[in-house]
Amino acid sequence: MSAAVIEARDLRVAYGDRTTLALETLTVQRREILAVVGPNGAGKSTLLRILALLEAPAAGVVRFDSEPVRYDSRSLLPMRRRIATVFQSPLLCNTTVFGNISLGLRFRSIPKPEIDKKVSLWADRFGVAHLLGQPAATLSGGEAQRVSLARAFVLDPEVLFLDEPFSALDQPTREGLIAELEGVLRESKVTTVFVTHDRNETLHFGDRVAVVMGGRLAQVDAPERVFSSPVSEEVARFVGVENILRGVVLEQREGIGVVSLDFGQIQVATEAKAGEHVLVCLRPEEIVLARPDASFAHESMRNVLQGRVDQVIPIGAQLRVRMNTGIPLTALITKQSWQELSLAEGQPVQAAFKASAAHVIRRREN
Amino acid sequence: MELIWHGLVQAFRLIIAGDPEVMRITFLSLKVSGLATLLSLVFGIPLGAFIGLARFPGRGFVLSLINTGMALPPVVVGLFVSILLWRSGPLGVLQLLYSPTAIVIAQFILAFPVVTGLTVTAMQQIDPKLRLQLLGLGASRAQLLVQLLKEARLAMLAAVMAGFGAVISEIGASMMVGGNILGYTRVLTTATVLETAKGNFDMAIALSIILLVITFLINWGLTAIQQYGNRR
Incomplete structure (x- = not known):
């Protein structure tokens, strides 16, 4: 051995x-x-x-x-x-x-x-x-x-x-x-x-x-x-992945899959084939927040979701922002960025993440 | 009052003068009970440690037997040992009945369950994880046992005190198997009974005082060791 x-x-x-x-x-x-x-x-x-x-x-x-x-x-x-x-x-x-x-x-x-x-x-x-x-x-x-x-x-x-x-x-x-x-x-x-x-x-x-x-x-x-x-x-x-989304792969081309969730579609990096059931894991620090009128056009954000801020919980120098975008999502943001956004609980918000930010677990069962 | 006062004065005279009969009885008591206690420690501690630490079928039953043994009536032990050592009994050929050895045997049977039972309790009070920790530090079985006994030393000294206390003050068994023979098997307790029956209160009081002082001194010494150990 x-x-x-x-x-x-x-x-x-x-x-x-x-x-x-x-x-x-x-x-x-x-x-x-x-x-x-x-x-x-x-x-x-x-x-x-x-x-x-x-x-x-x-x-x-x-x-x-x-x-x-x-x-x-x-x-x-x-x-x-x-x-x-x-x-x-x-x-x-x-x-x-x-x-x-x-x-x-x-x-x-x-x-x-x-x-x-x-x-x-x-x-x-x-x-x-x-x-x-x-x-x-x-x-x-x-x-x-x-x-x-x-x-x-x-x-x-x-x-x-x-x-x-x-x-x-x-x-x-x-x-x-x-x-x-x-x-x-x-x-x-x-x-x-x-x-x-x-x-x-x-x-x-x-x-x-x-x-x-x-x-x-x-x-x-x-x-x-x-x-x-x-x-x-x-x-x-x-290991602290707070956002776990269940969905089905609709199509997959060159490692980017379109996953259908309850509330809509997202694009994630995956090798899963069309029809496969998957879990999409998103760490809260991978989610970027923006004001509802902001544009992500110049960035490589394939996923932009509209929602509303539910709750803001301070954790040390950071804030945990819980929001509803059709499904609950949690993002981690610095206090400074939050102040620059000048958003508050109950207000509309945009949440965005890259296709590569998500980790996809392929589920065996159907 | 007169009776008590006179008795006390005479008693102190006997003790201070070092009356040979009183001395002989005292030394025999110490020797017999000391030996019985020692034997009960030699056999009771390892057995108690084993029962306290091991898990085996019938353990609960064995523990109940030992706990019953802790409350064994001395006269029952006296009867049992008498029958064993009786001339026509199973161990009659040894011709031990009415000898100091017979008293040691009877007192051993009385002290053994006390020492064993208290050792079991002492071992069970130790954090079971400590045993795992000591094995994890590379202790052999013997080293583990010694270390655990050291950890339980306060409780172990209590076992010694209880064992000795049970036999030095016991009378029924000593009387039955020793026979209270003058100059041979007469111990402090049996002598006290006899002298009281004869109305020799000064002698009886003297013997009682010696018995109390011995018991106190030994327990004082053991307590001192116990409490010194606790401070370390």
């Missing part, structure tokens, strides 16, 4: 009668960061426990470094000692910070001077060196998670598993730690499987993204591919 460190095939996990995970193939390549994303309850953590050799699947094979994993403690222990896992809650032991960071090293019977050296190195790297003598119980949430990360990195693992390590932290703490971890990961080049339900975190970290939905692998791709070309409606919704 290639450079796959971990390879899972035909996995199936069931708790009681309910199948929580069923997937055909998933590999973790050496030196990559694989982000596993999906909504809560999709089976991400179960998948992580299986890939991290902490749980045996009901069926299927997991290979670690090309070797099939056998689930008896004698064969598991040497493999587990080449891996480290960090969970959502820091799960520190009731001892000092030093005692916690050194825990895995002591499990491996590493000599004391080496433990001291490694612990001080990683405590320093995660900014907890001044806390080494303190009881773990006195740490803040952010400090505790730093200790938990140091405790994993100190083991110099071949594969690092991170199970939503930031989701329990407040926003500023979380942002600081994400930036720091990103630096450490790029620097150490450790193979990493990173589980998260936050799609923005995947943009930070992933070389590849595995989208898990309802216990199945919905899509495995580069992050930008998952974001720009989701394979299904549920993946599209998960």
Whole structure:
């Protein structure tokens, strides 16, 4: 096989009668960061426990470094000692910070001077060196998670598993730690499987993204591919495509298709043939707004829709504009552009988008 | 009042003078109950940890048995051990009845479920994810067990105190299988019963005070360790 460190095939996990995970193939390549994303309850953590050799699947094979994993403690222990896992809650032991960071090293019977050296190195790297003598119980949430990360990195693992390590932290703490971890990961080049339900975190970290939905692998791709070309409606919704329009292709010529929607026709880039049912995905930032009397003639906007502004919701420096053009559409616009348009809720508006801005999902059913 | 006062004064005289009989009874009590507690820890902690952490068919039933065992009446244990060790009983050939060993056996049977049951509870109070985390850090089974017991050390010390407390103050079983033989199997509790029956209140009070002080000192020491451990 290639450079796959971990390879899972035909996995199936069931708790009681309910199948929580069923997937055909998933590999973790050496030196990559694989982000596993999906909504809560999709089976991400179960998948992580299986890939991290902490749980045996009901069926299927997991290979670690090309070797099939056998689930008896004698064969598991040497493999587990080449891996480290960090969970959502820091799960520190009731001892000092030093005692916690050194825990895995002591499990491996590493000599004391080496433990001291490694612990001080990683405590320093995660900014907890001044806390080494303190009881773990006195740490803040952010400090505790730093200790938990140091405790994993100190083991110099071949594969690092991170199970939503930031989701329990407040926003500023979380942002600081994400930036720091990103630096450490790029620097150490450790193979990493990173589980998260936050799609923005995947943009930070992933070389590849595995989208898990309802216990199945919905899509495995580069992050930008998952974001720009989701394979299904549920993946599209998960990655933030707010406008998903159902329609039928009327005709298609040289990669531009005319799609009939409930309220009219639009032109989109697609290879779908006439008669095919499709979903047209439009990211809100791809929609351009204009006053009702404006002209798009000089621009390559193939689609111009007339409508009315329903609602304007501020999000940071931007505004989310919901409008009705026969069907509801959402656009994202900067506050400055909105002011230049001098439009308000209830007023008529034009929404335009390029044929190439839309991503078309071809539906199998008719 | 006179009776109590006189008894107290005499009792302190006996203790301060280091009456040889009082000393011998005290040391035997400590030795027998200490050994029984130690044995119950050696067997009860691993069993309790296993039941607390593992999932197997019939686990609920085993737990009910242990919980019943925690409330085992000492006289029932005394009767059971007596029959076992009776000259014509299954273990009669060992000739252990009315010996300190017999008391250790009976007290072990009393303390063992207490230690096991409290260990089960202690293990179940630990966050189940911690176990996964420790395995994820490369702990072997033995290392996992030791680390979890360390995490539960407050509850574990409570198990030690409860186990020792159950046997040092117990009388029914010690009387039945030990026989309260002077200079051989007479312990603090059985001696107190005898002296009270004879009307020797000064001796009975002296023995009771020693029993209370020992129990207090041991629990004080364990509590100190427990609370020191909690601060760390």
